[in-house]
Amino acid sequence: MTEKEEIVEAIGHLYRRGLITLSEGNVSLRKGEVFYITPGGTRKDRVRPSEVAEVSLGGEILRGRPSSEYLLHLEIYRRRPDVVAVVHAHPSFVLSLASAGIPLRYPILAEAVFLLGPVPIVEFSLPSSQELADRAGKASLRHDALILQNHGAVTLGPSLDLALAMMETMEHVAEVLWRSLNLGRVSLLEEAEVERLLGLRKKYGLSPRPWRAEDFLWTLEG
Numbered sequence: 034m035t036e037k038e039e040i041v042e043a044i045g046h047l048y049r050r051g052l053i054t055l056s057e058g059n060v061s062l063r064k065g066e067v068f069y070i071t072p073g074g075t076r077k078d079r080v081r082p083s084e085v086a087e088v089s090l091g092g093e094i095l096r097g098r099p100s101s102e103y104l105l106h107l108e109i110y111r112r113r114p115d116v117v118a119v120v121h122a123h124p125s126f127v128l129s130l131a132s133a134g135i136p137l138r139y140p141i142l143a144e145a146v147f148l149l150g151p152v153p154i155v156e157f158s159l160p161s162s163q164e165l166a167d168r169a170g171k172a173s174l175r176h177d178a179l180i181l182q183n184h185g186a187v188t189l190g191p192s193l194d195l196a197l198a199m200m201e202t203m204e205h206v207a208e209v210l211w212r213s214l215n216l217g218r219v220s221l222l223e224e225a226e227v228e229r230l231l232g233l234r235k236k237y238g239l240s241p242r243p244w245r246a247e248d249f250l251w252t253l254e255g
């Protein structure tokens with residue numbers, strides 16, 4: 034599969050999984066000094082490989098009409114040379130919890146702990162703005178999964194498959210937290226287990242991150 038075909042498949046997958054609506058979301062894949070990114074202004078279930086845009090890491094649009102959110106992708110690639118793919122979606126459970134002020138920093142699911150770590154909420158900026166790109170880029174120095182306040186979520190990874198899997202995991206853990214809160218009980222992992230889980234990152238080809246058990250939240254409010 035070419036990079037452009039991979040992008041088309043990934044954005045279609047996000048739509049079919051209900052992680053974006055028809056007009057939302059964007060996906061990019063870096064290759065050398067350029068990255069390929071979904072086009073803006075098209076239905077996300079019908080993107081054609083020929084419509085996939087190409088942007089240089091210098092910020093120059095080389096081909097096509099990139100998603101209006103391309104600055105966010107650019108700022109992440111500039112700051113994180115290890116990142117090969119960036120996925121941006123608008124997952125409902127993640128956004129509902131964030132809207133209610135409930136962060137995704139509770140260690141409740143093993144895979145979410147080592148794949149996502151403690152997920153920060155990036156302060157609101159207008160979508161597609163340089164300010165949003167700068168804030169998300171800055172947060173990406175310490176994190177591979179971000180929530181954009183009152184807007185959406187971003188995952189970044191060493192491959193498009195992994196960045197997509199991280200987005201699904203983020204929505205999955207948010208749904209489990211939502212349902213647990215509704216049941217009135219949430220059981221957290223133990224600190225020693227969280228430290229051991231973070232140690233698994235290398236085995237899965239993930240770059241080491243600076244998270245420790247203390248970066249997670251250990252008491253549920255309210």
Ligand SMILES: [Zn+2]
Pocket residue numbers: 057058102121122123160184185
């Ligand atoms: Zn968005």
